[in-house]
Amino acid sequence: MKLAVNWNDLDDQLYKDFWDQNVRQFWVDEEIPVSEDKLMWESGAISDTERDTYEKILAGLTLLDTVQGGDGMPNIAMKTENLHAKAVFTFQAMMEQMHAKSYSTIFSTLSTMARINELFEWVHENDFMQQKAAIVDSYYNNIDSDEDYYLSLAASVMLETFLFYSGFFFPLYMAGQGKLIRSGEIINLIIRDEEVHGKFSGILAQRELGKFDEPTQLKLKTKVIELMESLYVLEISYTNELYKELGLEEEVLTYVKYNADRALENLGLETYFNVTHDQVNPLVINGIDTNTKNHDFFSTKGNGYIKSTNIAPIDDDVFNV
Numbered sequence: 001m002k003l004a005v006n007w008n009d010l011d012d013q014l015y016k017d018f019w020d021q022n023v024r025q026f027w028v029d030e031e032i033p034v035s036e037d038k039l040m041w042e043s044g045a046i047s048d049t050e051r052d053t054y055e056k057i058l059a060g061l062t063l064l065d066t067v068q069g070g071d072g073m074p075n076i077a078m079k080t081e082n083l084h085a086k087a088v089f090t091f092q093a094m095m096e097q098m099h100a101k102s103y104s105t106i107f108s109t110l111s112t113m114a115r116i117n118e119l120f121e122w123v124h125e126n127d128f129m130q131q132k133a134a135i136v137d138s139y140y141n142n143i144d145s146d147e148d149y150y151l152s153l154a155a156s157v158m159l160e161t162f163l164f165y166s167g168f169f170f171p172l173y174m175a176g177q178g179k180l181i182r183s184g185e186i187i188n189l190i191i192r193d194e195e196v197h198g199k200f201s202g203i204l205a206q207r208e209l210g211k212f213d214e215p216t217q218l219k220l221k222t223k224v225i226e227l228m229e230s231l232y233v234l235e236i237s238y239t240n241e242l243y244k245e246l247g248l249e250e251e252v253l254t255y256v257k258y259n260a261d262r263a264l265e266n267l268g269l270e271t272y273f274n275v276t277h278d279q280v281n282p283l284v285i286n287g288i289d290t291n292t293k294n295h296d297f298f299s300t301k302g303n304g305y306i307k308s309t310n311i312a313p314i315d316d317d318v319f320n321v
Helices: 013-024 034-042 048-079 083-110 114-124 127-140 147-176 180-208 214-246 248-267 283-285
Strands: none
Touching: 013 083, 013 180, 034 083, 034 114, 034 127, 034 180, 048 083, 048 114, 048 147, 048 214, 083 114, 083 147, 114 127, 114 147, 114 283, 127 283, 147 180, 147 214, 147 283, 180 214, 180 248, 214 248
8 A cells, every 4th residue: 555645744844844944945957157267267267177177076085975865865765665755865865866967057157068077977977977976876775674774864965065065175176266157156055955965864874773672773873874984085085186286185184074973963973073163274164165155146046045935944853863
């Protein structure tokens, strides 16, 4: 017998809170006037190395969003018994596809078709990107037990709160200097989504972990740390490849470690690197602040945009387990 989801019969208000927050944050890439970045992109204000790094970062993020939107969220949703939670996951899967499409909007505005094809070929051949995607995807495609389900949620948090953020560094760094502001607005909107996605998966993961006995919990926590460590090793190589010519690799790796700790916090686990926000480049820390920001009158939609009815900002009380 198939059941219909009944939003008038909630067994947990948490699911409605997250559904509402996702809906309030809904956006589409065409709402951001990326074309305003084109003049700066073609001027001498941005070096060839910066352009190359920017494009490759977005191409890599496209791959990860494609995995999350096509395999991650849908597969987790299929294994989720609660129909309200399943609905939240499928909505979030759609937004992951929106994120992937938004990068193509930036590409089509700033790059030639030949260059775009070259970038996607680079992603297909980059060992570090492919290994990261394959590791996370392996958790999504092998959910055969309760333990597997927990680990798939943990892998999702690692992707949403950890892996994405090494790619976010450079667009935020550039926007913080007044460069490629409109593309930076898209990144801010994506970050706002990922904050909610990672928090939702993290809360459900914590609940799942609590269902196991203590020895099993310890075993699963160890597996999560091992996953994080393996991904961090790849992040080191990937970061050095992308950022070394710009001399930013150490700053990026500090930021990567900061976000690895945030992912562990979302999972209710102890931090590993113990990097604090004041150790991260302030331009980037300011960029990941998802509180509503002021934008000029002519911006169609800024990174702080929320619909004008029934406004409810994110706060800690919304997400209490």
